[in-house]
Amino acid sequence: MSDNFPQVFDARGMRHSIDQFVEGLVTNYADVLETISAPFLHMLVWIEQLLRTAPWWSVVIAVGVIAWLASRRILMALGMALMLCVVGLLGLWDQGMQTLALMIMSTAISVIIGIPVGIMMSRFSWLRRIMLPVLDVMQTMPGFVYLIPVVMLFGLGKIPAIIATVIYAVPPLIRLTDLGIRLVDQDVLEASRAFGANPRQQLFGVQLPLALPNIMAGINQTTMMALSMVVIASMIGARGLGQEVLLGINRLEVGRGLLAGTAIVVLAIIFDRITQAYGKRQTAGGNS
Amino acid sequence: MSKIEIRGIYKLFGDDPEKHLEQAKAGMSKEQMLADNGHTIGLRDISLSIEAGSIFVIMGLSGSGKSTLIRHFNRLIEPTAGEILVDGQNVMELGTRDLETFRQQTMSMVFQRFGLLPHHSVLDNAAYGLKIQGKGRKEREEKATHWLEQVGLAGFEQQFPHQLSGGMQQRVGLARALATDAEILLMDEAFSALDPLIRREMQDQLLALQAKLNKTIVFITHDLDEALRLGNRIAILKDGELVQEGTPEDILLHPANDYVQSFLQDVNRGKVLTASHALSRGSLTLTTRTQPAKALQLLQDKARDYAPVLDGKALRGVITVASVQKAQADGARDIANYLDDVTSVPADTGLDEVLGHMLREQQPLAVTGENGEFVGWLSRSKVSELVSPTPEESQ
Ligand SMILES: Nc1ncnc2c1ncn2[C@@H]1O[C@H](COP(=O)(O)OP(=O)(O)OP(=O)(O)O)[C@@H](O)[C@H]1O
């Protein structure tokens, strides 16, 4: 080990000033941030309550119906409903519903943020030049690093868990929305311009529909990545399946960890199959 | 009145076209421009005037700038310099909104690669222009259905584009363009992707539609036969420059240079040129009322063996010197009863058909106009010259 790498600037001092900056943020803006995040928290709590208090069979039926709407295949719908039953059979229904609520919320937020940002990136190449490295950083920076400031700002709980999850999960959706729009057949777009379509009509009538398979692939990726964050999210107070895994690790209870892990995988499969089936159907209905 | 007029259009592709415009105006070649500063000259100093109600054909080899030019008419491509006037209005001055309205109302376009919306049914595709115009569903569907029927696609309304053959997709594109009722129709190699049979059919359909609708059509093609068949006027582009512009006959009979000539090589001249191109000059005509003595006098003056005889304007027959002499000997008042029959062909008969008549008959062939009026005699030597020109002839 060697300590004599030349010191160009005061890295230690920099660390310090970053710390102070974040602390400053916390003291000055914590209240504001809490007010802003309150509606999201309410919504999450509402979804969670809904899922946890509803009879288990109604949730199972709802998932089956959604799977059917996405795929129009009865077998698929039945399969997905049965998969969800597995979570209950593992004795993890309640935790599963908590995780499901977190997933739904962070996927929704990711879509609300990701698709518009992706659209903007496809429009403005300068924005793309800025965003691409930012997305790289978001995807490669270890989650724990941004957990610290997020926790400092929002405290432990569900909101920081969602923020951390969204930061980690939104990049693929942004990328694929941008890519999907840029890959739209230029001949079709030109035709719509030639008939006098305005930018809004071009976007909603041509670009987004034709990019939909890619966007759905992005949403699929986003849900997968969000699920892989649940354990980390549980470290900052999001309860659910992640917490079970964490307990398993802490107490060296392999069984507990394994069952919770299995339940996470099951949820992942459900999300994956449903979003993929929807994306595929979009592709098949349109161009061959 | 000219419907579309463009003046001095220049188009440079590259990062900073304005900067290099002067060089292009000074006549720098396309290759040199590309080597010097990486800009491509798309169009150089194009001025054209397109008559209302005509079919204007743009021809040229691949890369000669045809697509670039046609996209200037509705400003899908912005010129680097020059003016575009439609109905006397300067299209270059239109703001974003007005340009959108202009594209919705005044011009519609058919594309070489169709440009259909893959996620919409054939019906919705045909109705697309109307939807953009903001028309209600009922009107859209009525009109789209009507035009799909017109192009022979009744019954396919609920299909999706990928379920149709190329030719059928092209018809959807045509229906979509016609449905908007725009006065100007831009067609960029609209028939190139089709096989010869369907292509021919589509050409006929276009001509039939044009006879009914009287639109102004700008039509791009690679194919001279198609150009000659459809075009009232033809413009030929080479490397972004206008090489020649004129009627099909102009182009065929007086090609401006070797480039144009090279297009003409394989064309079926016998189909394009008609009897009206091969008339002999200075005809003597008699009427059924002409007195035999007068007739003989005229024939001898002009040193003719025979002459056409008209009744009013209509051709009645032909009279020979021998018949006139017989009429005179008989003491007839006029030559009406001494006529021989004559074979005639309409002026718009293709020369290859005329050639058939020529081979079958030794008698002179008369050429008649639309209402059967006498236009002139067919010149045998001109026919053979036109059908297979000698090398000097084509210079
Ligand atoms: N967006 C562009 N950027 C750069 N150069 C272009 C662009 N569009 C066209 N060009 C150039 O302009 C020239 C004319 O192209 P254009 O597409 O008009 O040819 P065309 O006559 O339609 O050919 P084709 O018969 O193959 O369709 C070509 O040399 C092409 O390289």
Ligand SMILES: [Mg+2]
């Ligand atoms: Mg082209």
